[in-house]
Amino acid sequence: MSTATDCGSDHCITCSDEGVPMRVLEAQLDGIAVCADSEGARSEVLMDLVGAVEPGAAVLVHAGVALTLLEPEVPA
Amino acid sequence: MKFVDEFRDAQLGRVLAGEIVATVEPGRHYKVMEVCGGHTHTIYKYGVDDLLPENVELVHGPGCPVCVIPMGRVDDAIAVAKEEGVIFTCFGDMMRVPGGEETLLDAKAGGADVRMVYSPLDALRIARQNPDRDVVFFAIGFETTAPSTALTLMRAKAEGIANFFCFCNHVTIVPPLRALLESPDLRLDGFIGPGHVSTVVGARPFEFIPADYGKPIVISGFEPLDLLQAVYMVLRQLSDGRCEVENQYKRVVPYDGNPQALKVLAEVFELRPHFEWRGLGFISHSGLKLSDAYRDFDAELRYSVPGVRVADPKACQCGEVLKGVIKPWECKVFGTACTPERPIGTCMVSSEGACAAYYNYGRFARERQVV
Numbered sequence: 355m356s357t358a359t360d361c362g363s364d365h366c367i368t369c370s371d372e373g374v375p376m377r378v379l380e381a382q383l384d385g386i387a388v389c390a391d392s393e394g395a396r397s398e399v400l401m402d403l404v405g406a407v408e409p410g411a412a413v414l415v416h417a418g419v420a421l422t423l424l425e426p427e428v429p430a
Numbered sequence: 431m432k433f434v435d436e437f438r439d440a441q442l443g444r445v446l447a448g449e450i451v452a453t454v455e456p457g458r459h460y461k462v463m464e465v466c467g468g469h470t471h472t473i474y475k476y477g478v479d480d481l482l483p484e485n486v487e488l489v490h491g492p493g494c495p496v497c498v499i500p501m502g503r504v505d506d507a508i509a510v511a512k513e514e515g516v517i518f519t520c521f522g523d524m525m526r527v528p529g530g531e532e533t534l535l536d537a538k539a540g541g542a543d544v545r546m547v548y549s550p551l552d553a554l555r556i557a558r559q560n561p562d563r564d565v566v567f568f569a570i571g572f573e574t575t576a577p578s579t580a581l582t583l584m585r586a587k588a589e590g591i592a593n594f595f596c597f598c599n600h601v602t603i604v605p606p607l608r609a610l611l612e613s614p615d616l617r618l619d620g621f622i623g624p625g626h627v628s629t630v631v632g633a634r635p636f637e638f639i640p641a642d643y644g645k646p647i648v649i650s651g652f653e654p655l656d657l658l659q660a661v662y663m664v665l666r667q668l669s670d671g672r673c674e675v676e677n678q679y680k681r682v683v684p685y686d687g688n689p690q691a692l693k694v695l696a697e698v699f700e701l702r703p704h705f706e707w708r709g710l711g712f713i714s715h716s717g718l719k720l721s722d723a724y725r726d727f728d729a730e731l732r733y734s735v736p737g738v739r740v741a742d743p744k745a746c747q748c749g750e751v752l753k754g755v756i757k758p759w760e761c762k763v764f765g766t767a768c769t770p771e772r773p774i775g776t777c778m779v780s781s782e783g784a785c786a787a788y789y790n791y792g793r794f795a796r797e798r799q800v801v
Contacts, residue, residue, distance in 0.1 A: 403690045403694075
């Protein structure tokens with residue numbers, strides 16, 4: 355079983371309760387998009403809460419759902 | 431990657447640390463609680479606390495969803511997992527959380543079909559692939575993960591999937607914060623608010639903290655500079671004599687949250703009258719169950735669960751850790767009988783748990799070096 359020290363990324367791979375910034379690669383039918391995280395790992399993500407998105411958009415993903423769009427123009 | 435690299439800049443970190451040192455009042459001790467387990471993880475992974483003056487103490491709150499699950503609910507989950515024909519699915523961390531006698535991992539070793547998933551949607555996929563078996567998802571987490579469960583159940587309903595069930599343990603963040611503020615054990619000066627919960631609920635639900643208790647709260651992101659800036663903003667409010675809700679994580683958190691997410695939560699869930707939290711006891715209106723419209727998916731109605739309250743092991747002090755009353759290393763079994771490999775308490779299981787964060791990043795020292 356992995357622990358935090360095993361993780362190459364900034365979150366534990368065994369814990370889904372973690373927000374991960376991801377890039378949309380391909381929007382699919384049925385509100386699902388293929389996204390990649392900063393390490394390039396791909397996963398299918400539900401887009402129901404953010405609406406239609408174009409490839410290249412950045413989203414914050416939590417437990418397989420995009421919670422919000424990350425807007426490049428908005429500063430911290 | 432954008433949104434990550436710029437928030438780990440060491441030079442900016444030093445500047446912020448200098449601002450913090452210039453803001454604190456010598457001789458005054460500041461206790462600031464970071465509510466979210468994700469924040470605790472970042473603080474110890476990046477050594478954020480080492481950049482703070484000695485009189486600024488970060489207290490770790492009850493915001494790790496794995497850590498707050500009481501042992502009785504784990505026993506209930508194991509009972510469902512052992513039902514004939516059930517495929518029981520859960521996040522990886524939950525498999526190692528001890529119940530009264532065993533973990534879900536032990537139940538799996540004993541023959542139960544327990545599978546790790548990364549999202550409830552994965553569990554629904556397993557249900558589609560196994561129409562002749564019941565698939566149960568162990569739903570845990572705050573308002574961040576609850577929309578994922580809700581959307582999955584809405585899809586299951588729309589597709590007419592009859593073999594998918596949810597053992598719902600979702601909780602809400604505001605009631606435990608109010609319980610902590612009412613607790614005589616703890617005297618806090620301010621809060622670092624949960625970033626991703628606020629993406630869903632917004633910053634508005636935290637207005638009671640300054641309004642009713644006169645304490646500042648700053649919603650924060652999860653990168654090291656986010657946290658340093660949030661600590662600075664809390665200290666700045668205290669220095670100015672202000673108390674309000676501030677949003678450091680504006681790039682992600684809208685003040686009113688995500689209305690679509692709140693809508694699906696309202697459709698799929700309703701509040702339980704009360705729910706037990708590890709270390710905090712029963713808190714009114716703090717847990718979610720499936721609404722009547724989704725009762726056909728409710729694992730607690732499908733199966734009878736023991737529902738027995740199980741006291742924590744005497745040696746385990748997770749309760750005090752979760753309330754921020756003691757530091758992890760002050761627990762009698764920290765790092766000896768209780769380790770991430772063989773956890774006794776929940777706080778040592780998840781990487782977001784305060785004990786695991788201390789253990790994994792070598793924070794055994796009783797004294798902190800002054801910078």
